[in-house]
Amino acid sequence: MAIGRALLTDPDILLMDEPLSALDVPRKRELMQYLESLSKEINVPILYVTHSLDELLRLADRVVLMENGKVKAYDTLENVWNNPLFAPWKGESEQSSVLALPVYLHNPTYKMTALSLGEQQLWINEVHHQVNEKVRVCIYSSDVSLTLSKPEQTSIRNILRGQIVQIVPQENRIDIAVLVEGHKVWASISKWAFNELHFAQGMDVYVQIKAISVV
């Protein structure tokens, strides 16, 4: 209602300050969907203030990251999300990468869609985007494992080649960033696996991704 009234005044910009923060989960989900389609329909920029990572992932194109009243970063959601400056907001329980990738092809038989990742493809459950339209996906490090030789005869569909670019020991695991066609993908592995397989920076590895969420 309030949004409808605001739009009647033909504004240059809409300011939404934590519009969903007071709502319970089902109502929040419903309104998030509404805001998502609204932002595509109207031709008015929306300045959306939020503390919620869900809302950020789902609704933001570009992000101004503020802390203590100061701007820490201003960039596309993908770049801000993957920026080390943003790590404190994501929490310590796992790493994640957000990628915006163009649709490469649809496979209607299996109801799956391939996204382009440079020369390689990333398969996700079917989405109804056009070819070349970008889809935003999030890959959590707990869904990613690494192998030295190419896995064969496996149910995992997403196996990508890449190179280790960063190793971050955590308390109970090791987080490893693998550069896949210019995109960083994080894997969380055990110290045991790390020592046994002698992973090191610059090493070529295969990245196995068990699950990818479309946001």
Add this chain to the structure above:
Amino acid sequence: MAIGRALLTDPDILLMDEPLSALDVPRKRELMQYLESLSKEINVPILYVTHSLDELLRLADRVVLMENGKVKAYDTLENVWNNPLFAPWKGESEQSSVLALPVYLHNPTYKMTALSLGEQQLWINEVHHQVNEKVRVCIYSSDVSLTLSKPEQTSIRNILRGQIVQIVPQENRIDIAVLVEGHKVWASISKWAFNELHFAQGMDVYVQIKAISVV
């Protein structure tokens, strides 16, 4: 407070009817931990009524499953959880298996614990149970993949041999139950992987488990 007063009367049984249902998440978490240790300290059986799967997993030893006032099942939590009768309560988004397995050994160097699964072992993050004491773990089908040949040089620690005993096509995936040393472990795989690898009942496969949660 109410629990303290009830215990002063030296009761034969404690009845708790949805004690946490009205609380917000952080308070719920805190009280769940309290109830968990309480149930170990006092020697009084607790009859706990709940609609919450979290509370069930965390607190129940034996479960009376009721629907429309009728008892549908009465057994250990593990057996009720893995019973097809219980499927409607778990939701359709994924399958899961709950296993109660004895501690086999601790590896203090890597802060990991091995549980016995027949002749095989299941590795989890270190727990402080004694050897042979049982630990309850939950394995979600979305964390499990299947291979026909044994995966080598991989960061995944839990690779178990088993035999396919059940195949359940879902709308967007295939759920496959693999019998590992007498325990059913569910894997969710794509139709594409299913067709390519020709999985069938009775087939010997390797089960790769990327994540296991201790409950």
